[in-house]
Amino acid sequence: MTDQSTDPTKLARRFGTPLYVYDLDRARAARRDLFAWLPEGFEVFYAFKANPHVDLVRALRTGEGPTCRAEISSTGELAAALEAGYRGHDILYTGPGKTPGELSEAVGQGVGTFSAESLSDLQHIGEAALAHRTVVDCLLRINSATASATTSIRMTGAPTQFGIDSETVAGLAPQLRSVPGTRLAGLHLFSQSNARDEDALIGELTHTIAVAAAIQEDLGVELRLLDIGGGFSVPYAQQGGRDAYPKLRDELAAALDVHFPRWREGTPRLAVESGRYLAGDSGTLVTRVTNVKVSRGKKFVIADAGINTFGGMSGLGRLMPVTVHVPTDAETEKASLVGPLCTPGDVLGRQIELPANLRPGDLLAIPNTGAYGPTSSLLMFLGRPAPVEVAVSGGRVVSATRIEHARTPVERGPR
Structure with a gap:
């Protein structure tokens, strides 16, 4: 049974929504499994583009057994790698x-x-x-x-x-x-x-x-x-x-x-x-229902997470439809799960199975969202706050952070 202190829905009540929860123990398990599938002596580079969260990266770099090297493609990812403890010789740019x-x-x-x-x-x-x-x-x-x-x-x-x-x-x-x-x-x-x-x-x-x-x-x-x-x-x-x-x-x-x-x-x-294999199943996205409406016979469940929160791959046709966790004995119905943005493109799933009779304030959990989440989404679109990201391990919260954007003066242009 999931430890209640790190249960994603419990954490959502503590930290608010939208909320990502990254289980670092699951990331370590994915690393262990991947090395087990490979011939002895293989090295594994973790692709930071999947998720550069420093605690997740650090979990893949440390611990028992073979650990991952870093594959990056920007100075931002370089900064994350160095913060997570990587040295230059561990990194492929x-x-x-x-x-x-x-x-x-x-x-x-x-x-x-x-x-x-x-x-x-x-x-x-x-x-x-x-x-x-x-x-x-x-x-x-x-x-x-x-x-x-x-x-x-x-x-x-x-x-x-x-x-x-x-x-x-x-x-x-x-x-x-x-x-x-x-x-x-x-x-x-x-x-x-x-x-x-x-x-x-x-x-x-x-x-x-x-x-x-x-x-x-x-x-x-x-x-x-x-x-x-x-x-x-x-x-x-x-x-x-x-x-x-x-x-x-x-x-x-x-x-x-x-x-x-x-x-x-x-x-x-x-x-x-x-990237995705190591990070993907470590993540759960929890979103809160803000409204439910019917338009010309079709039900729309409007949530506070949209393509600004989880939409990085939607342009590649790889996002829709998401699924949500539904208790095995719960009644379901077909509805579209949409986000809060002022654009018709803010759709997480059209006519998907959702719990029946959802109400504002209800929580929905989307599984396998540890890869291609906030940093590959339309994070700044319409100026909504970034989701909180909570890392957990061993039944405890390791960190709770949010990406913040601020406009700052620049003395010279980018190089």
Whole structure:
């Protein structure tokens, strides 16, 4: 039974709504499970974009067993990583639009590994390193011309801002190997998100390993680190648990034995990255009903959480419909769950199952909301307060915080 002091609905009465509750013990359990699915020796990068909450990040960095390294793509995420206790050598800095200013700050803070999306991106990283009189390791992100699995977000095989087109690597190899301020450390391939099932995940990751072996030949450089990406799945604002991957360890090991026969000796080091799998099922969003109305025969339940609170993925068609917790013996009815914003787009679910006879003041709990929550939502739209975020662990509240926005004077523009 859930400890009453950390029960999300009890916390909502204490801290108000909208409210996120992050169970750090569940995040640690997800980390333990993910490492268990992988061959021994794999590293795991936590993708901060899923949820950069410092207590959650710190929970994934510390504790028993293997812990996560950090994958970031902004100086804001860098600040969160450093606050959570990461050192520069623990961090992989990624992203297609790194500015000179943020590269300088990252190198200055000791970040030693970057993912380069193009030759020019690699050159920009090298310039920042040279300005700090150092040399940094770089992974070349590859946009493979081919893919294996079908997924809701495909990040390779088409023209994209992400990665170097695989068919161009051989011709670029001399230039890629000789950028001042950089060392080619390996490859970064991330082709999908949220694989539909274990076979799809295995198919994509083993295909990625084969592509990486071919790229190694094209480069003429032995890889020291190979990041094969992710795709590990957990429901997003839906009932259900994280996916299991009992076949993954053996299938990856077999593919690596073929393409990288020295991998068991640590050449190359292997890594995956994950955000939603590690954070997703740690979170519960609690929202309060503010009004109930009927319009032309359709019922609308209006809540104080909308796409400003939980809407970051709605533009990708991945949000609707959410589900809410309904006691097993409760009567339900179909209604649309909408937020408080003055826009018809503020919809969390159309004609979904909700408890019958809801009234203003009633609480609704949306599961699996630990990933892609406040920081990927329309947080400042219409100036409503950000939700409170409460982290819990071991039956106690670790922290209760809210993101605050303030307009401050700027002496110079962004770099």
